[in-house]
Amino acid sequence: MIVKYQKFRNEIAKAVKKFRELDKNEIIRVISHLDADGICACSILIHALNLENRRYSISIIPQLTENVIQEYVNEEYRIYFFTDLGSGQLEQISKHLKHRTIFVLDHHQYNQEYELPDNIIHINPHSHEIDGNSEISGSGVVYLFSTMLNHKVENLAHIAIIGAIGDIQEKDGFGGINKEILDKALALNRLRMKKGVRWFGAETKPLHKLLAYSTDPYIPDVSGSPSRAIQFLKNLEIMPKIDNRWRFFRDLTEDEKQRLISAIIIKRSNEQEPEDILGFKYILPDEQEASPTRNAREFSTLLNACGRLDKASLGIGTCLNDKKIKQKAIACLKDYKREIVNAMRWYEDNLSSKHIIKHDKFQIINARDNIRPSIIGTIASILSNSPELAEGTYIMTMAQQYDGYTKVSLRVSGSGENDLRVLIKEITDKAGGEAGGHKNAAGAIIPTDNEQEFINTALRILNQYSIEEVIANS
Numbered sequence: 092m093i094v095k096y097q098k099f100r101n102e103i104a105k106a107v108k109k110f111r112e113l114d115k116n117e118i119i120r121v122i123s124h125l126d127a128d129g130i131c132a133c134s135i136l137i138h139a140l141n142l143e144n145r146r147y148s149i150s151i152i153p154q155l156t157e158n159v160i161q162e163y164v165n166e167e168y169r170i171y172f173f174t175d176l177g178s179g180q181l182e183q184i185s186k187h188l189k190h191r192t193i194f195v196l197d198h199h200q201y202n203q204e205y206e207l208p209d210n211i212i213h214i215n216p217h218s219h220e221i222d223g224n225s226e227i228s229g230s231g232v233v234y235l236f237s238t239m240l241n242h243k244v245e246n247l248a249h250i251a252i253i254g255a256i257g258d259i260q261e262k263d264g265f266g267g268i269n270k271e272i273l274d275k276a277l278a279l280n281r282l283r284m285k286k287g288v289r290w291f292g293a294e295t296k297p298l299h300k301l302l303a304y305s306t307d308p309y310i311p312d313v314s315g316s317p318s319r320a321i322q323f324l325k326n327l328e329i330m331p332k333i334d335n336r337w338r339f340f341r342d343l344t345e346d347e348k349q350r351l352i353s354a355i356i357i358k359r360s361n362e363q364e365p366e367d368i369l370g371f372k373y374i375l376p377d378e379q380e381a382s383p384t385r386n387a388r389e390f391s392t393l394l395n396a397c398g399r400l401d402k403a404s405l406g407i408g409t410c411l412n413d414k415k416i417k418q419k420a421i422a423c424l425k426d427y428k429r430e431i432v433n434a435m436r437w438y439e440d441n442l443s444s445k446h447i448i449k450h451d452k453f454q455i456i457n458a459r460d461n462i463r464p465s466i467i468g469t470i471a472s473i474l475s476n477s478p479e480l481a482e483g484t485y486i487m488t489m490a491q492q493y494d495g496y497t498k499v500s501l502r503v504s505g506s507g508e509n510d511l512r513v514l515i516k517e518i519t520d521k522a523g524g525e526a527g528g529h530k531n532a533a534g535a536i537i538p539t540d541n542e543q544e545f546i547n548t549a550l551r552i553l554n555q556y557s558i559e560e561v562i563a564n565s
């Protein structure tokens with residue numbers, strides 16, 4: 092068991108050695124993914140390169156396609172780093188980027204049968220049967236590499252954890268290599284852990300509404316009805332209102348909080364995991380109390396927001412603790428939330444238009460140029476989490492980029508049984524385009540001219556999947 096981790100580290104140590112042997116005057120080309128994990132990965136590497144007095148040039152990109160790789164062909168750089176992406180494009184990288192030394196530090200699944208040329212150094216946990224979906228993120232891989240290059244990078248252990256949170260690798264704590272990185276961040280006091288109520292929206296919804304609209308965790312007899320939620324609170328001698336003002340969870344005394352949590356756990360005693368209302372909070376003690384960067388989950392949302400609004404450099408500055416940049420990043424988070432609200436409004440307003448196809452088991456939403464392509468994955472996730480959807484409903488969102496291509500995202504409500512990456516690849520194999528992603532979140536890039544054929548094919552294949560599921564479940 093432990094051997095595989097040692098082998099993984101040995102391989103990274105070898106990669107670091109190779110890197111050290113390269114000319115120190117070369118400018119290093121860094122290409123990373125624009126989500127929170129990609130921004131964390133890039134920031135950690137940049138910190139290491141700064142400590143080593145190396146020069147670099149960064150690009151943060153939404154996805155690595157063959158077209159994008161071809162754009163690098165004319166560059167004069169001789170050392171490339173692909174972080175949090177690249178594993179899925181090893182063949183294209185080697186085809187186009189010859190005579191360069193290329194480091195790919197990634198955690199996505201890849202084709203293990205492909206034999207690498209000598210100029211590509213590929214570091215991926217899956218090569219060692221370590222699960223890159225849960226045990227380590229892209230920023231974790233870069234963290235291991237970077238700490239071996241310069242141990243002072245350990246100071247950014249918390250950034251690797253924020254990256255892993257961004258990739259939804261936190262599930263009631265961390266496992267595998269993530270756990271080791273977390274322990275380092277805790278030991279250095281860059282993070283603190285606290286057990287708290289896991290529900291979403293506690294900051295913005297008053298207590299009775301929070302309880303009433305909570306479907307995850309579900310509270311029997313309370314979820315679904317604000318008046319029952321009020322009665323439930325009164326029975327516990329917790330006043331839902333004081334001075335004519337609804338109370339929030341944060342307004343409760345410690346004693347009231349404890350009483351409420353115990354009562355919910357008792358109500359849930361027939362559920363599979365009654366205590367599932369509690370989860371960990373990851374606090375950055377060096378950050379200010381009211382700042383979104385104080386909580387690791389919000390920090391990761393902030394990075395995601397910067398990336399999606401084409402301001403990834405603000406995210407990198409925030410990770411590297413530049414105070415001025417951090418303020419700008421916080422403003423960016425507000426803009427991002429506004430864009431999400433506007434996108435959801437577009438969806439509501441266009442439900443009966445021909446751009447939204449609604450079926451019992453799936454929805455295809457073609458926003459064309461009405462929603463920014465970099466946020467349609469988020470929109471698909473929000474829609475797939477809405478409580479009125481039946482478990483296993485597929486949500487496909489589409490929006491046009493400015494380069495003649497359309498971005499597609501696919502999600503499923505609840506815990507879908509099918510691998511979404513396989514599903515979307517089935518569609519692109521027939522209708523054209525490049526597919527990618529993983530089991531629970533997949534996407535594709537297709538030529539905009541081909542949208543209609545893509546939608547027709549998607550309709551046919553999603554229909555097929557829906558029918559098969561009905562049969563399988565009956």
Ligand SMILES: [Mn+2]
Pocket residue numbers: 128129175198228229230258
């Ligand atoms: Mn990642």
